Amino acid sequence: MGTSIRGFAQPADVLPLALPAAHRSAGPWARALRRLEHNRLALFAAGFLMLVAVIAFVVPLLVAIDPYQQNLHDSLQSPGSASHLLGTDQFGRDVLLRLIDGARVSLSVGVLAVAIGASLGGAIGLLSGYFGGRLDGVLMRLIDVKLAFPGILAALVIVTVLGGGLDKAMVAVGIGALPRYARVVRASVMANKHEVFVEAARSLGASHGRIMFGHIVPHVLGPLITLATLGLATAILATASLSFLGLGAQPPTAEWGLMLSDSRKYLRIAWWLAVFPGASIMLTVLAINVLGDGVRDALDPRLSVGVD
C-alpha cells in the first residue's frame, strides 16, 4: 500500500534539523487549511458542528437546564405546546432539553472513543510499521482477526465481555475501530520509513524514538486526522446503536440512541419522540461525514479511505 502524501514530502524535510520547527510543517498544513477553506460545504458542516458543540457544552453553563425533571401532568405533550418546543416524553421530561444533554453525551463519548481507537491503533501501527519483522507479524495477525467481525459485531463482542453501560460501550467502540487506525498508520509509516529524510536523520545518529516521533509521525498525521474525523461519525453511530440495543447508556441518561429505543413504545401516539432524536443523530453524523470528506480532500486529494 503506497500512501505517500502529496504535499508532505517537501524538499525542506530533507534537512529538518536545520530549520526552525515552525517552518518545517507550516507549508503543507497551511495549504491544506486553505484548500479546506475553499470547500463551502465542509465549512458549513464545520459551522454546524461548532453550533452543536456550543449548545451542548456552553448553554448548560449559562442556563440551568434539567433534562431529568419529571412532570407527570405534562407527559406526552406534542411539540409546540406551552413551554415545550419539541414536546415531552412519557415522564413529562422536555425533549429539547434531553436532546441538548444528549448532544453533550454523544459528542464527548464519540470523541473519547475515537481517542482510544486512534491512540492505541496509531501506536500499534507506528511500532508495527517502523520495526517490522516478527512484531509486525504478530500485531498484524491480531488485527486481521477483526476482519472476521464486520461492522458493529466487534463492539458487540467486547460489550459482552465488559458488560453494558455507556462507558463500556465507548471503550468497545474505540477498540472495535482500533484495527482501522493501526492499518492506515502502518501503511503510511512503511511508505515513509525508507524516505531520504529518515535516512538522513539516521545517519546523523538520531534515536528510533526521535526518528519515529520527530520525522515519521508528522507525515502520518494527515491520514490519521482524516480517519479520525470520519471515525467520529462512525463512533457516534455505533454508540447510539449500542444504546438503542440496551447495551450502552442506561435509563434515565438522555442519550439519543436510548431515547429512540424508548420511543418505540409510544410510536403510535407520540411521533416526535422517534423523529427528533434520530434527526439529531443523523444531522450530526452527516455534518461530520461532510467535514471528514473535506478534510480528506484538503490533506490529499488522492488519498481515499475505503470501506472497512
Added chain:
Amino acid sequence: MPVLLLASVVVFSMLHLVPGDPIDAMMGASAFQAGTIRQDLVDQVRHDLGLNDPLPVQYGRWILGAIHGDFGVSFIKNRPVADLIVERLPSTTQLAIASLLFAVTLGLALGIIAATHRNSPIDAAVMLISLGGVSMPSFWLGLLLILAFSVLLNWLPATGSGSLEQLVLPAIALGYEGVALVARLTRAAMLEALSAQYITTARSKGLAAGAVVFRHALRNALIPIVTVAGLQAGHLLAGSVIVETVFARQGIGQLAIDAILTKDYPLVQGIILFTAASYIVLNLLTDISYGYLDPRIRSAG
C-alpha cells in the same frame, strides 16, 4: 481459515475472561440471594459441563464440536446452540438477501444514472441520497418507515417475521446504507470506465449510447462494485442485529442480543463464530466471482 481459527480463540478466551461464573447466570441471582443454592449441586453441574477443566481443554472440546456442527448447549434456553441458530436462520437469510438485492439494484441504477448525467442536478441528488445513507442510523430509518407505512398509511405490518409484507420495511431499513455505498462506488467506477479510450472507440464506431454504457463501461466497472457488494453482505449480517430489534423479527440478530443480555455465553460464542464464518465464506465467494467477471484474472489464476 487461519483467521477464523484465530478469531475463535480470541472470542473463546475473551468470553472466558469475564468475571463471574456461568453457573451464576444459569441459576439466576435471585437464587443466590435466597440462599437456596446447594453447593454440592453447583459443583456437580460445573463438573458435568466440564467447567473445571483447563481452558485449553475446554477450547479444544468446543472447537472440535463446532467443526462437527455442535456448538454446545445454551445455558438459559437449555437447548443445543446449533438448533437455535438453524431455527432463526431463514428469517435472517431472507432479510439479508432482500436487503442486498435492494442495495445492489437501486445502488447500481442510481450510480449509473449519476455517472451518465455527471454534474447535473440528478447527479447531485444521487450523491445527496448516498451521503444520507452513510449517515442515517438504520434503527432510525426503521422507526421512520414504521411511522409512515404502518402507523400513518397502515399499508405494511410494523413487526414480526415470516410473510413477504413483513420483509419489505426491514429490508429497506437494512439495505439503505448499502444503496448509498453501491451508488457512490458505481458512480466512481463508471466515471473512470467512461473516460477510457475503448469507450471513445466504441462511441466513434457509432454504437448506441445504451450499448456503450451497459456492454462496455459497466462490465469494466463491475469488479469494485462486486467487491463492495460482497463486503456489504457481511455488514448486513451485523446490521441485522439492529434492524431485527427494531422490527421484532425472530432472527439470529435478535437471538444474539438476547444471548448477550442474559449472559448466555455458549450461545454468544456460537452465533459469533457462525457469523464470522459466514462473513469469511462470503468474502471468498466474492473473490471467486472476480474470475467470472474478468477473464484476465481467470487466466492468471
